[in-house]
Amino acid sequence: MRYRRSRCLTCYWRDGTFVVHPYPHGTPTSLHPVAAEVLSAFEEWTGPAGAAKALEHLTPETVEEAVAVLTEAGALLAEDSPEAHHDEEIDRHWSAWAPEASFLHYATQNDYLDSEISTQDPDLMPESDLMPDPAQMPPLFTTYPDAPRHPLPRSRAGLRAPYEQVVHARRTHRDFTRDAVSLETLGTVLSTVFGPVDFIDSGHGALYRRTSPAGGSRQELDAYLGALNVTGLAPGWYHYNGLEHSLELRREGLTRDEVVDVCAGQEWAGDAAFMVVLAARLERMSVKYRTPRCYRVCLLNAGHLGQTFALTATALGLGPSQTGAFNDGLIAERCGLDNAGHTPLYVLAAGHPSPDGPNEPPPATLTTFAHTPLRASQTATSPGSV
Ligand SMILES: Cc1cc2nc3c(=O)[nH]c(=O)nc-3n(C[C@H](O)[C@H](O)[C@H](O)COP(=O)(O)O)c2cc1C
Incomplete structure (x- = not known):
């Protein structure tokens, strides 16, 4: 089986421990920082044996163990798995804004589900368990x-x-x-x-x-x-x-x-x-x-x-x-x-607005619409052929 590092992955330190946080499917997992080195060997589809060759100072057993943990966490994705396909899709759609925006978006998806939701609160926002004095x-x-x-x-x-x-x-x-x-x-x-x-x-x-x-x-x-x-x-x-x-x-x-x-x-x-x-x-x-x-x-x-x-x-x-x-x-x-x-x-x-109005763009014309696909099935045509 070959694996690749999730493209949707952020690593950071929290409370002194190194955390590997794949999104949106993975689980934030505290690991030894050497995990980052192992992950770097999986830039492209690679088997554990191939990765072990690139990580000469680690034993093949250590690499294999790390692969198991990183796969479990969702940081390594198995070739042809649905997660790997979704990871590629997210990477494609968010490439202009990654990793900052995609991490914020996906790492905070569904986080209501893990919290106790107060039924008293008017908008059902999850509350902190401990409200200060x-x-x-x-x-x-x-x-x-x-x-x-x-x-x-x-x-x-x-x-x-x-x-x-x-x-x-x-x-x-x-x-x-x-x-x-x-x-x-x-x-x-x-x-x-x-x-x-x-x-x-x-x-x-x-x-x-x-x-x-x-x-x-x-x-x-x-x-x-x-x-x-x-x-x-x-x-x-x-x-x-x-x-x-x-x-x-x-x-x-x-x-x-x-x-x-x-x-x-x-x-x-x-x-x-x-x-x-x-x-x-x-x-x-x-x-x-x-x-x-x-x-x-x-x-x-x-x-x-x-x-x-x-x-x-x-x-x-x-x-x-x-x-x-x-x-x-x-x-x-x-x-x-x-x-x-x-x-x-x-x-x-x-x-106070200018008496000439808000200096708007000109209204769209027939020509403009001809260059604009309004529906998925429609392709833009040359001017005049609407
Ligand atoms: C969140 C947000 C950010 C915007 N930022 C800018 C901006 O940086 N510069 C600017 O000229 N207009 C900005 N606009 C105005 C938009 O360009 C404008 O709303 C849009 O062209 C539609 O025109 P309308 O507001 O007259 O309907 C912003 C609008 C919003 C809602």
């Missing part, structure tokens, strides 16, 4: 009590635009006028998207809900503001304190160039009136939900907040944007985050 729980709200603060107006800008109109009008805007956004409008965006709507009893103390759904209502995502062009607010970096409805100064000063810089050179971002950084305070989620899949939930939560931000900004007559391309370290530094337990996930922005 309430005094040890991370605070619900991030606050900077010593920071200079700017209370926001309690008056709200109108959000009465019909839903049908708002949901269809929402577009990503990259062209903005130089008009400043009023503090009232900014305050309405922040309180509507990030402020508490109500408080609930979780059984382990109070939690709060926002206008967006959030896994376990942990509200691990804090909102930091990069204010560039807001009436009555000095340009700079702030934290939105949702409990107080105030802005806490993190760093004075912000320029157009700096915004472009933190948004990975995207010029349009520098024309927005403000940006909002969603930063995860991991502990607020991980103190209760211990499985690594919950990191995916943090990303999903960020998406929900992004959509509510876009719809709210649209309803207020602003043009919203969002970007996944930003300089994480620089943003963390500007917002005063340690980029360890408190780390940026998503960047949103808004400003």
